[in-house]
Amino acid sequence: MSLFALVLLVGCGDAFNPNEIGKDDAILEEDVDEDPPIIVHTPITGTQNFGSDVAIEATVTDGEEGSGVLFVYLYYKNEIDGSADWNKDILIESSDDSFTGLISGDDHSGGGIDYYLEAVDKAQNGIYSPKDGENDPHHFRIAE
Numbered sequence: 001m002s003l004f005a006l007v008l009l010v011g012c013g014d015a016f017n018p019n020e021i022g023k024d025d026a027i028l029e030e031d032v033d034e035d036p037p038i039i040v041h042t043p044i045t046g047t048q049n050f051g052s053d054v055a056i057e058a059t060v061t062d063g064e065e066g067s068g069v070l071f072v073y074l075y076y077k078n079e080i081d082g083s084a085d086w087n088k089d090i091l092i093e094s095s096d097d098s099f100t101g102l103i104s105g106d107d108h109s110g111g112g113i114d115y116y117l118e119a120v121d122k123a124q125n126g127i128y129s130p131k132d133g134e135n136d137p138h139h140f141r142i143a144e
Contacts, residue, residue, distance in 0.1 A: 033067040036127035037119040043138040048113075050144045051105040058129070060119045061097050067122035072099045075134065076115035078107065086134060091117070112141045 041058040048054050060072050072091040077083055087107065091099035103113055114137040117129040130136055 033121060033123035035063060035066060036125040037062045037069050037121050039117055039119050039127060039129040041117055041129045044140040047141040047143045050108050050142050053105045054103040056101045056103060058099050058117055059097050060099055062121045069119060070122045071120045073118040074101045074115060076103050076113055078109040078111065079114055080109055080111035108142050110142055110144045112139055114139050
């Protein structure tokens with residue numbers, strides 16, 4: 001049994017140039033989104049109550065020429081549990097450019113919480129808040 005493909009070119013005449021196929025639909029280099037989204041976030045300050053959920057909010061935009069925000073992630077961990085692993089949750093878009101999430105009170109072990117945000121656009125450009133992400137996270141205390 002043999003397989004073969006048949007390509008039928010109708011109405012191309014002598015001027016057919018395969019290099020021109022889709023040329024009008026191509027994305028021009030100047031249209032490529034190379035800029036990351038912008039995160040505006042007011043870090044949690046003060047001491048939070050042990051066992052209470054802590055709401056995390058951020059405004060994330062990708063500019064007028066951007067490809068659009070794809071995901072906004074929240075990474076967090078308790079400072080005293082000794083784990084090198086970060087919990088990862090996705091923030092939910094609650095309204096235009098506004099994203100919210102929670103650090104569950106069940107995840108508190110006392111001490112404090114380290115956290116940072118990551119935003120990724122549809123062109124796979126990413127950015128952190130704070131800018132160094134896990135190397136210099138936001139931090140808040142937990143009252144026991």
